[in-house]
Amino acid sequence: MKLRAPISTAVAISFGLLVLLGIFIPDLADFRNRILNWAMLLAALALLLGLFNLAQVHWQRVRGRETVVYSAALLVTMAITFAVTLLQGSDSANAEWIFNYVVVPIETSLMAVLAISLTLAAARVFQQRTELMNMVFIVTLLLLLVGAGPLFGVELPYFTRVINPYINNVLALGAMRGLLIGVALGTITTGVRILIGADRPYGA
């Protein structure tokens, strides 16, 4: 049987094991930190490669006269933000201006749109399907929202002080622990599969 990507597999396993051993063996901590610094540098370079790819894709669209306005807007804002932040520093007045008056308003507004979309989605779930789990979901959600704070200036103490903490601290907390333990076990399994070479998500 021919082994696929033997060099890459050997590199992934050896560097992964060195970092893993460095977490549990203090004598290897210096070496682990050195590898982590290299990995951090590579991750930053990979981010730049991603940006380059994004720019390339949109440049092709501008040249091919396909969604010209959108792609040109993306390229121009990317170039201006990159240049201003890099040349003047992220704490310069101009970089902060872009961040505070362009990035933050859109980001916060998208979050606000999400609230409305979620409300509509919850209403649709309630309208379309009346299964037990949907009912449990909707009833819990309504109880939590009613108990989240004063409703039109009126506080409902039984909801805010009894039902809300009981759902959060007893019912949801136990299940959340179960979910977190499950996620951690899944993460460990996936990591171990990479470290033994069973999964190779790094090309042939």
Next chain:
Amino acid sequence: MIPAELLIQAGLLIAAALTLVTLSYIFGDHPVFRLVLHIFIGAAAGYAGAIAVQDVILPQLVFPAIELASGGNVDLVDIGMRVGLSALLLTKLSPRTARFGNPVTAMLVGVGAALAIGGAIQGTLLPQINTSAQIFDVAGFDLALQGGYYGESLQIILQGMLALLAMVSTLAYFHFGAEARGKQAPLRNVLVDVLAWAGSVFIAITLATLFSGVLLSGMGALTERLDFLYSTISALLGMP
């Protein structure tokens, strides 16, 4: 040089316009919203890229390389590895040379997997198991019993049992092992089946809790944006 006051005024106007266009998505998708999304992606990507260059690439690669070139005292192996690994990763820029970058990608994946395992064990699994072992508030139970508050002591036991049931049944929900029965379809253990059903109820409650958290944060953001729009428009119209 543009006066600072004018820059702030222009910034407020632009922020208000961007907010209005983004919020208009509530009534449906439209070209101006898409334009704003592209502006957002461009600005966020440019900002992230500049921070990566400023905080990582310059101090960890470029400055040490310049120091080495000017005859400074630097660790040759370390800087050699940094330059070599970076050069190999940059081969990914062209499809023809991309395969030379695979070992570096593999290194990133291996290191990421090791960090994920370490993080999952030290940051999630051990602390969660530790807190789960203390699910029954023994000290509170003792205190309630000594004080003669039998109702409270019973409540502590019941709450602990319920939290334990929630945790175990949630884990049981994700157990898909089944017993082989010859030619018949494999069947899950009855106890696991019942626990899994209870687990699905607890998961629905937990998802509702998470949903309400996101919804309330979104409502907070909506209130903040509407307040911003109101104050900006009031200021523009000269209203008190």
